[in-house]
Amino acid sequence: MAAVIMPRPVEINAHGIRALAPPPWEARLYRRDAAEVNRRGELAHPVLHLANFALPPGRGDFGTGAVEVMGADHVFVALLEYERSEAFRPLFAHRGVPRPRPSDFGANALQRRLPGQGGWQGFFTENGRPFCLYVVLGSLRDAHRLVPPVHGVLDGLRIGAS
């Protein structure tokens, strides 16, 4: 019988964001398209995508294009940075990366509402940087099973000062 090769955790690190992707999680860390964002008068802030399935190309920042191909066992995580000046607003009052509970998820929190899926969105500030954390579960019914791996990924997330 052929020996199965075991995949390894992989660290990605850029823009003051470090994430550890355990297998089989994939990761993308990019800046929003500078030309497009500048038309809105904003800076190109970093976006982190983590998923335990094959991330398709051409995704939106909140996972449009990826959530449509999710199965019941799949999880998608997006971390989006906002303007530094937003850090002082009440919306971003929470300090540190939050850990959503299974009961926090719901269909109403989805950016794109798809049958069976559940979403959660939280805002927080870390090292003076305001962020939105958005999580989609492939099956809201299995939230108790799917949320712990999300916590595992969030445990490996480090946000620096810049």
Added chain:
Amino acid sequence: MTALVVVEAVLLAVLTVLVAGLLRAYADVLRRLRALDGGGGDGEDATGGAAAGGSHPVPFRVAPGLPQPAADDAAEWPEAHDVQGIGPDGGLVLVRTVGTAHDTALLFLSSGCTGCATFWDELRRPLGLAPETRVVVVTRGPEHEDRAEIADLAPPGVDVVLSTEAWSDYGVPGSPYVVLVSGSAGKVRGEGTGQSWQQVSGLLTRADGRAPVTAGYGGAKPRADRERESDVDRELLAAGILPGDPSLYGAEP
């Protein structure tokens, strides 16, 4: 009567010489075959050659620089590696090829190679692979490639990663080159090159044992996009705006 006997004797002698020559040639062929099969070479008698090692085949080898043929036993397949690099947009990319439910076709291309132009062009059309097979284009890293040029070449709907490390991990001899990774085994189940994606995908499909499909892994639009396009088309048709209507294209600048 005497003449007839003489003629028969001459014919018999000629036939004897011919048969002896054929037997000698046959023995020579057998000796050479045995030598190819790992047996003794010239100078060994038949029994001695066979006893000396005629039953041990010589390991099959290909010329240096050419990929080894795929082994039948998955245990002998080369180890696969996840692909880590940067995308055409400059972002960090981690693509899993090991420990996945799907297989991955890694297509190693360059911006400048003549043989790659066909592939870049063909990737803009439906890829014709099994839906369980994901296609990822891998170019050398930004120290070898112009990222902006790769961004221009990158087909929509196909993952493109700039990673010199992946080229090294998979021992890519040059471009274009395709490596098919078994996600469940975490190993390389086939590799090679071809003149076009159509040719390569045919080989991959046969290697895969799965029926080809009309759309590639990344080429299909999300269902919501298709539904939205249908809704827009329906609204436009209801308003009397048909395909090609000048109002769809705005005023000339």
